[in-house]
Amino acid sequence: MRTTVGAVAMVMLCVLMVHADVKPQRDFNLQRFAGRWYRVGLAYDSPSFVPYRDKLRASMGTITPLPNGNVNLTMWDITPAGCRSKVYQYEKTSVPGQFTYFSTRHNMVKDITVVDTNYTDYALVLKHKVFNREYTQVALYGRSQRVRTDVIQKFKAFANSHGFPRESILTPPPAGEKESCPTSASGH
Ligand SMILES: *[C@@H]1O[C@H](CO)[C@@H](O)[C@H](O)[C@H]1NC(C)=O
Ligand SMILES: *[C@@H]1O[C@H](CO)[C@@H](O)[C@H](O)[C@H]1NC(C)=O
Numbered sequence: 001m002r003t004t005v006g007a008v009a010m011v012m013l014c015v016l017m018v019h020a021d022v023k024p025q026r027d028f029n030l031q032r033f034a035g036r037w038y039r040v041g042l043a044y045d046s047p048s049f050v051p052y053r054d055k056l057r058a059s060m061g062t063i064t065p066l067p068n069g070n071v072n073l074t075m076w077d078i079t080p081a082g083c084r085s086k087v088y089q090y091e092k093t094s095v096p097g098q099f100t101y102f103s104t105r106h107n108m109v110k111d112i113t114v115v116d117t118n119y120t121d122y123a124l125v126l127k128h129k130v131f132n133r134e135y136t137q138v139a140l141y142g143r144s145q146r147v148r149t150d151v152i153q154k155f156k157a158f159a160n161s162h163g164f165p166r167e168s169i170l171t172p173p174p175a176g177e178k179e180s181c182p183t184s185a186s187g188h
Contacts, residue, residue: 022126023115024097027033030065032119038146039075040147043159045170056172057179058145068092073101076181083181110136115158122151126157135162138169145174 038058058079064072069092076085090099090112099112112128117123120143127137140147140155152171159169175181 006087015064016054018048022113022115022128024095024115025117028097028114028117030069030071030096033114034063034065035061037123037141037143037147038174039139039172040145041138041140041155041159041169043138043164045168053170055168057175058142058172059175059181059183061141064141078175078179078181085182093121106182116154121145125154126162135164138162139162140171 004138016178019098025187036142037083038060040058042056059077061073061074061075064074071090071092071159073088073090074085075081075088078084090101097114102108102114103110108129110129113128115124115128117125122143123141124134125139125141127139128135138155138159140151155167155171
């Protein structure tokens with residue numbers, strides 16, 4: 001009994017310690033972060049997601065900085081109805097690299113932290129419901145549909161250390177010619 005209580009206390013302590021140290025990329029530069037990214041890694045807390053995991057492809061997104069420091073993220077996804085885009089409006093906070101947005105799907109405000117990026121190759125982005133608690137998603141973005149394996153390893157280790165079980169950490173493959181979305185042919 002004592003051991004169990006001790007172990008539980010240990011786990012809780014670890015969780016609290018891990019959760020306390022989410023900091024955005026130092027000297028975050030929004031202009032350098034702008035432009036096209038591919039979501040090449042995803043860790044998700046929702047079981048409703050599981051049926052789709054094998055269908056996922058590295059979807060494309062574009063970060064557009066607005067003059068007031070907010071951001072529009074346009075994500076492209078292939079759906080049964082074809083290629084669709086959705087705009088997420090991220091509002092800046094007083095901390096560079098940290099944003100908030102209103103999730104219409106979950107009907108709540110969420111925090112977005114750009115944890116680590118080198119702008120030219122990859123970006124690790126954490127989404128949470130309550131700041132520094134209740135992580136809901138970790139995403140790895142790449143400037144191309146493939147990123148280096150050491151970057152993938154870093155993403156997996158990060159997601160794991162933030163409480164995402166191994167089976168919820170996905171690395172969607174690049175979209176094939178026919179699946180690519182938006183298609184180069186539909187460039188309008
Ligand atoms: C940002 O997104 C909003 C909502 O979709 C749109 O009205 C606005 O024109 C967008 N701004 C830019 C610069 O893309
Ligand atoms: C960004 O990261 C990639 C992959 O780790 C690396 O090859 C590249 O040199 C880095 N670029 C900069 C500017 O640090």
